[in-house]
Amino acid sequence: MRLGVLDVGSNTVHLLVVDAHPGARPLPAHSHKAELRLAELLDADGAVGPVGVDRLVSTIAGAVQAAEDKGCEDVLPFATSAIREATNSDKVLARVRDETGVDLAVLSGEEEARLTFLAARRWFGWSAGKLLVLDIGGGSLEVAFGIDEEPDAAVSMPLGAGRLTAAWLPSDPADPLEVKALRRHVRARIARSVGVFTRFGSPDHVVGTSKTFKQLARIAGAARSTEGLYVQRVLTRKALEEWVPKLAAMTVEQRGHLPGVSEGRSAQLLAGALVAEGAMDLFGVEELEICPWALREGVILRRLDHLPAEQVALY
Secondary structure: OEEEEEEEOOOEEEEEEEEOOOOOOOEEEEEEEEEOOHHHOEOOOOOEOHHHHHHHHHHHHHHHHHHHHOOOOEEEEEEOHHHHHOOOHHHHHHHHHHHHOOOOEEOOHHHHHHHHHHHHHHHHOHHHOOEEEEEEOOOOEEEEEEOOOOOOEEEEEOOOHHHHHHHHOOOOOOOHHHHHHHHHHHHHHHHHHHHHHHOOOOOOEEEEEOHHHHHHHHHOOOOOHHHOOOOOOEEEHHHHHHHHHHHHHOOHHHHOOOOOOOHHHHHHHHHHHHHHHHHHHHOOOOEEEEOOOOHHHHHHHHHHHOOOHHHHOOO
C-alpha cells in the first residue's frame, strides 16, 4: 500500500510518501516539505501568530494535494512540540481541520521518543542489544532506552535546536556569554533526566537520529548522503567537542557553507551541537551511530503493525 506521513514539526512540514506492507521495510517514493520553523514563530504569549497559522494551513493543503497526486491510500498526519506547546493549539488544530480536512494527531513528547526508538530498533535489529536513542528536533530533545521494541524509559525535554536558538542565541555571530549561558542551561536540564536511565545499565549501542545529528556527523567527516543509506556514519564526542567552539565563532552564513548543512538549518546548528555535546557527555557516550530512520518511519511501522487481519491478508 502507498502511505503518506504528514509530519508537522517545529522546523518543517514534511510529507513522506512510502510504499509499504507488513514485514517489509518502507520504501520512500516521494518527499514534499517546507521549512516553516514554527518554533520560532511563537509570540510572547507562546501562541502561533496569524502569519504562522496562515502559512501552516497553506502548506498542509499543498501536502494533502501532493499525497493525492502520488496515489496515497492513507495519510497519517501528526504534530509535535511546536503545536503541542502552543497556547492556542486548539484553535490552530481546528482551523487546519476546517480548511484542509486534516485532523492532526498531537504526539506527546514521550510518544515521539517511543516511536523514534521503534524505528531505530527496526533499523539496527535485535543484535544491537540495549539501545540508547537520542533525537534532537526543532522544539525538543527525546531520549529513549531499552532492549525491546518498546523502550524501558522515554523522556522528552524542551531542548530543541530551533527553540533554543530563538530564546538564547539572538546574536550573529553568537556572543560568548550567550553560548556559555545556553551550555549551562542545556546541561542542567539534561542532568535532571540522566538518573531515569542509569538504573537500566549501560547501552550496547548508542544511536543519534534527526537532521541535527546528521549534519554534525557530516561536518565531522561522515559520508555524504549521496553515498546511500547503508554506509555507516558515526559521530564521536571528541570530534563534537572540537567543532563546538568553531561553530560558536562562525556567523550563520559561514555555517551554511559547511558540508551537509542547509541554509535553513545553519542558524540552529550551534544550539543543536551544544545539546548533542551535553547529552553525549552526561550520558557517558564516546561515539554514536547515525540512524537514517526516525519518527516518521516509526509512525509508519506502528501503523503497519496495527493493520486489521483481513487487510494484512491482502499482502
